[in-house]
Amino acid sequence: MSNFSDMMGYLGLSHDEAAAALNVSKDEIVRWCSTSEAPPIHIWQRLVRMLDEIRMSAEEAAKSADLDHIDASDLNRITLTVPGQGASEFAGLKRAATAMAVATLARVFV
Template sequence: MSNFSDIMGYVGLTTGEAAAALNVSEDEIVRWCSTSDAPPLHIWQSLVRMLDEIRFSAEEAAKAADLDHLDASDLNSVQLMVPGQAASEFAGPKRAATALAVAALARVFV
């Protein structure tokens, strides 16, 4: 396992999706995930942009919620869009952003 692999898991990208999003081969993604070989800096920068898109989407969804009328059952129906080309094309980043938004909104009940 590698830090690259951990980020891939957090973002929720498959190796095929990561290869498409990062414009590299699936073999390179597998190598970076399963060995100590690290991707080049521009790949890390692309992942950081994708993580920023996910975080931004989660923050915007949480800000847009009507906290005065929020019910615990509302947490199960949070809908959001992930901006940016890389993150918006795949289900994993949307799931990650939704999870962050729901976690932020759930704090209302703590």
């Protein structure tokens, strides 16, 4: 395993989705995930942009929630869109953003 592989797991991207999102071959994704070979800096920069898009989506969802009238069952019905050109196309990225938004809103009950 590699840090790159951990990033793919955190983002919820399959090898095919990662290849499409990063505009590289699936073989490169597999190599970066399973060996110590690191991707070039522009790939890491794209991953950072994806993480930023996820964070911004989660923050916007949390900001738009009516915290005075939210209950625990509302946490299971949160929907959001992920901004950005690439991130919105992949289910894994949307799941990551939704999980982060739900976690942010769940803090209301802590």
